[in-house]
Amino acid sequence: MSDYYQLLEVDRGAGPEDIKRAYRRLARQYHPDVNGNDPASAERFKEINKAYSVLSDPDKRQRYDTYGEAGVEGMAGQGADPFSTFGASFDDLLGQFFGGGDPFGGGRSRTRSRARRGETIGMRLRLPFTEAVFGTSKDVRVRAAAICARCAGSGAKSGTEPTVCSRCNGSGQQRTVRQSLLGQLVTATTCPVCSGTGQEIRSPCPDCHGQGLMMEDSTLTIDIPPGLEDGSQIRYQGRGHAGQYGGPPGDLIVELAVDAHPVFDRRGDDLVCSVEVPMTVAALGGSVPLETLDGKETVEVEPGTQSGEVKRFRKRGVPHPDGRGRGDLLVQVAVVTPTHLGEQQRALIRQLAQLRGEEVEPQGGGLFARLKGSGR
Ligand SMILES: [Zn+2]
Ligand SMILES: [Zn+2]
Structure with missing residues (x-):
């Protein structure tokens, strides 16, 4: 387990701008493209990205500050199923800290409320790279607990009402008294009849079997602003599972899983790609067409351009989510050495080499011809 603040080389009080700056600097330093795919750098790059995805999101950062990695681990989710849920595990975690996960239960007062807050629903939404860059809107199917229409959420059959639990008299707890060597031993456990609610439903609603909730499918349109990165989360307050017996609903958290692009990589707000330039064009100058996410562009190549040189297209990168400005497009030149030379081409290049000393x-001999001749 690694400390996200240490990974990004910032202190715990760092502001969003500091974190972004640190991330950009480190991402540039450890990006696989600039490290010849060195596995250690690639691993570090992944770690840095993970740390940034948490610390750049105020919600996740707070959770990380409070609970450590365990508080955000579940949010990363697993698998490609866009409807897999991870909310339950997080609510379980909350339960460990707040006791029972029922902030309305109280426990001290005699008049316990039955109300229970609805659980948070987490879902992963897969997005093509380009749609994440420019923003999009998606309809998703959400399966969530909703208030039972038949009993209006009470759980009781129509014409009846929940009554005070006959087992625990409404305390929600069952006390067991045992005689021991040390005297009377009293243990309190949750009442099995009312599950701690203090109320008993004698005639349950036939639709929801007394739960007051029914699972329902609905469609929600998710508006995704431009520029969100893989792992970004959008929270819809109150769109999770309905609360039980009058409790408030949970939230819905949509986490984006952005596909990689065959040509472009993201480096913060910048897009990065490489373009192949023939040796002759690199030497004499010329232009090379490039299909960008915005359409056709022309890469102007100055005479004497070297492999690895980077051309910057301003404001052709990733738009900022707030709608103000865009990053840049960085095109790295890869000079291509010609192969499959004909007689005449070989002669010309030989002549060029002679002129340049x-x-x-x-011609007709040397190491490589001999290797060829020996059948390799
Ligand atoms: Zn019902
Ligand atoms: Zn009871």
Whole structure:
């Protein structure tokens, strides 16, 4: 387990801008593209991304500050199923800290409320790279507990009402008194009849079997602003599972799983790609067409361009989620050495080498011809 603040080399009080700056600096430093796919750098890059996805989100950061990695671990989710839920585990976690996960239960007062807050629903939404860059809207199917229409959520059959629990007299707790060597031993456990609610439903509603809730499918349109990264979360307050017996509803959290793009990578707000430039064009200058996310562009290549040089297209990167500005597009030049040379081409290049005083393999002989001749 690693400390996210340490990973990003910031202190715990760092503001959002500091965190973003630190992330950009480190991402540039450890990006696989600039480290020749060195596995250690790739691992570090992944860790940095994970730390940033948490610390850049105020909600996740707070959870991380409070509960550590365990508080955000479940949010990362697993598998490609967009409807897999991870909310339950997080609510379980809350339960460990607040006792029972029922903030309305109280426990001290005699008049316990039956109301229970609805659980949070977590879902992962897969998005193509380009849609995440420019923003989109998606209809998703949400399966959530809703208030039972038949009993209006009371859980009791029509014409009846929940009554005070006959077993525990409404305390919600069952006390067991045992005689021991040390005297009377009293233990209190949750009442099995009313599950601690203090109220008993003698004639349950036939639709919801006394739960007051029914599972329902609905469709929700998710508006995704431009520029959100893989792992970003959108929270819909009150759109999770309905609360039981009058409790408030939980939230719905949609986590984005953004697909990789075959050509473009994201580096913060910048898009990064590489473009192949023939050796002749790199030497003499020219232009190379490039299909960007915004359409066709032309990469101007100055005479004497080297492999690895980066061309910057301002405001052709990822738009900012707040709608103000865009990052840049960084195009890295890859000079391509010509292969499959014909006689004449070979002669021309040989002549060029001679003029420049550069030593090349002698005509019709040399090491590589001998290797070829020996059947390799
Ligand atoms: Zn019902
Ligand atoms: Zn009871």
